[in-house]
Amino acid sequence: MGNSFIRHATQPDGTSPTVLIGLVDDPNQLPADFSSPYPVLPISDILTKAELRTLSGMYTPTEFAAACKPRFIQEAFRRYPSTTTLIYADPNIRFYSSVAPIQAELADATMLLTPFLTRKQPDLLPDDQPAWPDEKFFQNIGLYSSDFLAFRRSAETSRFLNWWQDRIQQRAYLNYCEGLCIDQIWLMHVPVFFAGVKVIKHLSWHLALWNLPDRVIRQAGNEWLVTGLGNTHTETICFASFKGLFNMDEGFFPNQNRVHLSERPYVVAFLNEYKRFVASQENNIPVIPTAYGRQVSPVVLRGWRQTAVQSLRSIVDFIDRLPLPVLR
Numbered sequence: 001m002g003n004s005f006i007r008h009a010t011q012p013d014g015t016s017p018t019v020l021i022g023l024v025d026d027p028n029q030l031p032a033d034f035s036s037p038y039p040v041l042p043i044s045d046i047l048t049k050a051e052l053r054t055l056s057g058m059y060t061p062t063e064f065a066a067a068c069k070p071r072f073i074q075e076a077f078r079r080y081p082s083t084t085t086l087i088y089a090d091p092n093i094r095f096y097s098s099v100a101p102i103q104a105e106l107a108d109a110t111m112l113l114t115p116f117l118t119r120k121q122p123d124l125l126p127d128d129q130p131a132w133p134d135e136k137f138f139q140n141i142g143l144y145s146s147d148f149l150a151f152r153r154s155a156e157t158s159r160f161l162n163w164w165q166d167r168i169q170q171r172a173y174l175n176y177c178e179g180l181c182i183d184q185i186w187l188m189h190v191p192v193f194f195a196g197v198k199v200i201k202h203l204s205w206h207l208a209l210w211n212l213p214d215r216v217i218r219q220a221g222n223e224w225l226v227t228g229l230g231n232t233h234t235e236t237i238c239f240a241s242f243k244g245l246f247n248m249d250e251g252f253f254p255n256q257n258r259v260h261l262s263e264r265p266y267v268v269a270f271l272n273e274y275k276r277f278v279a280s281q282e283n284n285i286p287v288i289p290t291a292y293g294r295q296v297s298p299v300v301l302r303g304w305r306q307t308a309v310q311s312l313r314s315i316v317d318f319i320d321r322l323p324l325p326v327l328r
Helices: 004-007 050-060 061-079 100-106 135-141 155-168 183-192 265-279 303-321
Strands: 020-023 040-042 085-089 093-095 112-115 150-152 198-200 217-220 222-226 234-236 240-243
Touching: 004 093, 020 061, 020 112, 040 061, 050 240, 061 085, 061 150, 061 155, 061 234, 100 112, 100 150, 112 155, 155 183, 183 198, 217 265
Parallel strands: 020 040, 112 198
Antiparallel strands: 085 150, 093 240, 112 150, 217 222, 222 234
């Protein structure tokens, strides 16, 4: 992510912005020969040992990382006092063209949000099968993605970060029944609560599996282009998210039926090109257990296990609704 950003953010005079890596782990767990091309900010430099112990005992690794996100952004603003704009991007994002449009949108905004969906989704597929994910699903996880956020330094931005941190410090759980989805669900309130918030609907921003049903991509030379479904407007892709591509428990790459890769050869080429790009990067770190987040992550059911659980739930639901005689 950092390399792709620098490539498209470096100015003609050679100056480039700083890329700061927030490490939600113990730096002592990194391989001895690891070296980063960018400064690394460990969470232990921000939180006290008592805070780390408390949050780690409360959350799974995913929830723990979400609970720390506002603190990283606040610390980045503090460490770079001359910085007027800040872009937060998850590691699964890649930039494909100039980031100047992002800076242009921030010129008169305090914060930029990218929605998961920008138009109504059909409830049924052409074969009359229910389409998933549906709009209700996004009400469970939030309307705006927290994988990408952009800020302009201001009192209103500080007020938002303080509010966000206050909410997710104790409520970054992934618990749909309680109306919680880590740090992301809270972003639904932001356009109402805070001034200067822009919701960006550009086709070329935050291209991902969840909005591909509305968009068509193709390659033209060294560029990737995106066109809105049903119109001729074409843009060069600015950045894309590949969440869930390498980790089946993340995102919903394997659990959706709106995009069939066999019918979208350019999507397959796009994914394969990204895989080659990632494989070509140096400093690939082996998968190691995280130091923080002591709670066990829930198991994601697939295949026959998922089918069996769904069948059992339907039986329980039937029993719950079955009228039975009352014995007195």
